[in-house]
Amino acid sequence: MAGPGAGMSAPVLEVENLGKSYGEFQAVRDLSFSLAPGEVLGFLGPNGAGKTSTLRMILGILKPDQGHVRLFGQAWSRGLLPRVGYLPEERGLYRRMRVVEAVTYFARLRGLDKATARRNAMALLERLGLGEAVRHRIESLSKGMAQKVQLAASIAHQPELMILDEPFTGLDPLNQQTIEALISDTAAAGRAVLFSTHTMQHAERLCRRILILRRGEKAFEGSVEESRRLLPRRVRLEAAQDLSFIAGLAGVARLDPPGPGRPAWEALLAGSTEPGSLLAACVARGITPVRFDAAGPSLHEVFVAIAGESDSSAEVESEGEEDEIAAAKGRAA
Secondary structure, three states: OEOOOOOOOOOOEEEEEEEEEEOOEEEEEEEEEEEOOOEEEEEEOOOOOOHHHHHHHHOOOOOOOEEEEEEOOEEOOHHHHHHEEEEOOOOOOOOOOEHHHHHHHHHHHOOOOHHHHHHHHHHHHHHOOOHHHOOOEHHHOOHHHHHHHHHHHHHOOOOOEEEEEOOOOOOOHHHHHHHHHHHHHHHHOOOEEEEEOOOHHHHHHHOOEEEEEEOOEEEEEEEHHHHHOOOOOEEEEEOOOOOHHHHHOOOEEEEEOOEOOEOOEEEEEOOOOOOHHHHHHHHHOOOOOOEEEOOOOOHHHHHHHHHOOOOOOHHHHHHHHHHHHHHHHHHHO
16 A cells, blocks of 8 residues: 555665675675655565565664665665664564553664653554553563554654564454554555565555565565456356356467366466456356456465575574674674
8 A cells, every 4th residue: 555645756765786694695686776765665585585584684683685775765874763663573562661651762772752642652553443551561461462562662753764574463353453553544644664574465455566575585565456467357146057168269378167166267367368258258158157266366476486496595594694783783782
């Protein structure tokens, strides 16, 4: 979903020819993309595809081997990070702190004064359904409640760019709906959101544009509708009559008859063949199907076709990141 002005303003994020290796393993290869104000970009890929390495390079947690990152039209610098909100995949909150204190604390770390930070924290916690838990300690919360507090702590300073790594983990469907609404409202207000997820339904509902990584490389970038057009379209038909004649129609690549687990005829269309042509052919023969389903492929089907199987190198990437982060902490100390 894109808010007003998306695509018309200067990008808040530009990634150009980014690359990262851990020893012999190349986690990210020559990756480029941008993100405009008011845009929600789905950053998708199987385990080990390079998503988390890319997000950490954007944030300066990891140093790229090649390429560069620009934030808000400027060369990357640590001074720009207060304008960014980051929800990491690995959660971490001070367990003994009370909910509102934790969110206020992180907002103040990013430059807000105490009164504004607390006001933003209270409003956001109320929005997330945590109004009655603001005085509870983090350690007393359920996993889902703690996840929402972590999200609140990441965005209470109202960042211009939100980077969310698996924001829906641990949430039930109702809370997932709440987070989706929050992301949509954030984009409508002109802020940009980059989020990764393994649940394609979230990306399908929230994003007009997606980027799919496979083995560290960009396998697809474009709109959800454009991604769906990469796969042949299936049409399902049911009728009292025999529909085997459909196999001989122009534009029909394959026809599967009804069988176990498949109550309808399923036609696989080639190229830009319109599903309506099958219905017209049936009507011309005096056949009125009792079922005609021409729904396009889901984003899940597209993702599986493009990204393929999970990358077995996920563990290599994770271990390489941990080593580099540990080394960086040692240098800082």
